[in-house]
Amino acid sequence: MRINGWAALRGYTFVVYGFVYLPIMLMGLFSLNSSDLIAFPLTGFTLDWYNQILHDERIFKGLLTTMSVAFPVTIITTVFGSMAALVLTRHQFKGKVAFLALLVLPFFVPKLIFAIAQVTFLNDIGIHKGLYTVWISQALIILPFVTIIIASVLFRIDKRLEEASGDLGATPWQTFCRVTLPLMKNGIMAGSFISFVLSNAEYTVSYFTSGRAQPLSVLVASDFRFNLSPSLNALAMLIVVFNILVIVVSEWFRRRGVQPE
């Protein structure tokens, strides 16, 4: 292709990235605008909306619920995801494709169908909804993401390091603890950070499987279904900024893990 072709593609790439970030930028802009209406023209700069959110008790409670879901979900998905990633990158066996298919099944079943299946199932076996039902259903949805992130780091680790350890007389367990685990540490960190973010963001599944204690995402959804307010803008921006920080840290870990290429 000729050079002006690439220049056009570069312009095009900028336009698409603009499209991707425009709604978020506008949300940020209007979270700082003093008017009650989320509309042009801008009326003036204010931090009131942020102030309102930070002093809202309901939001604070929702945040606590979100956190008491996110930490257990992160632990479950990181442990199970590490195991799955090890299997996918370090073992050859019959039925590997079937195992992979089972692993990504919850991701490909529509979330609504997944959620009502959960509710029907819980109803049948007589379990009441609570925080732990959210843990399990969220963990299933998030597990494929975490597995892929950890596997992406494991793929790049030289298998000869593990073979050398075995040749020098280490047992498989020693090799795992002293060679594989330290090498995959960055992948595990990256996976757990992403799991944390995805758990915060999850709505559909949390809505159906949470009982009385409602996470932040469910609160926000019920608020903005009927009425958009600049304070919701501010809350959404706080969530976005927090997520960006966590994702950037996660990517930093992941890329450090795959550096020696």
Add this chain to the structure above:
Amino acid sequence: MSLKRIDMKRRLSLLALTGPNIVFICLFCAAPLAVLFSYSFYQVDFVSIIREPSWDNYIRVAENATYRGLILKALLYGIVIASLCATIAYPLALYIAKKVKVYKAALLTLLLIPLYTGDLIRIFAWRVVLGAEGVLNSLLMWLGIIHEPIWALLFSPFATIVVLTYNYLPFMVLPLWAAFEALDNSYIEAAMDLGCRNLSVFFKVVLPLTGAGLVAGFLMVFVLVVGDYLTPQLIGGSSGITVTSAIHDMFGAAFDWPTGSALAWLLLLSMALFVTLVTYAFYKSPWGRGVRGAK
């Protein structure tokens, strides 16, 4: 250690690593789906469920033109959005994979940030932009381009299509980007040396070699769009009645779990059928030959 004992140890470690995952997913995902399947054969009588299996729900749903229409509409939306995403993502993935050097990692992270932030925040942002008294309408009015707000910006099929495309674009870019990364530049150079022109290089070399990524991304977006429940509901308004919202209603207000389960399973089956057909057609096509040859 004898070879046999090493083999035993390998098997044990394999079992220890796969076992918990298999049990976890079977117990909490496959079993609930199976329970939902069993419900699709039951009947509902006022407020109680009668556990006498029959095909009645499936027959009723299949004979109902509204449900058939909703499933077809979902599949159609899936195809349209996946095609739009493919069209937008293809040049983007080409550029990032083949031309960007220093900021490649940063660009990919930038693409993933909105994805990780979740559907809800993204939908919320679009409602702020598209609302009747929202950012876009007020901007156009303030600038004097229009004099009355365009109501159809939000709660319309147009809005649904824009937001769905926006939401699922990253799922198209990632497999395409991987396909372009795997595409060896020397193939393109060889074709050029042999006298191929730009367009025929594209159709004879680049497109066939990235076809698998294209199909993978297409099917992923298709499946996610067909199953999307939040976007049509919160962006589409009254035009946003989809098969997923119909299923939701049957489990909520109508308390007709059996019919809801039958509809849910019919949707799952038609999705699976479509995905299988496309995969099969691709595998048998001249483009699929590259994939088969590589194996």
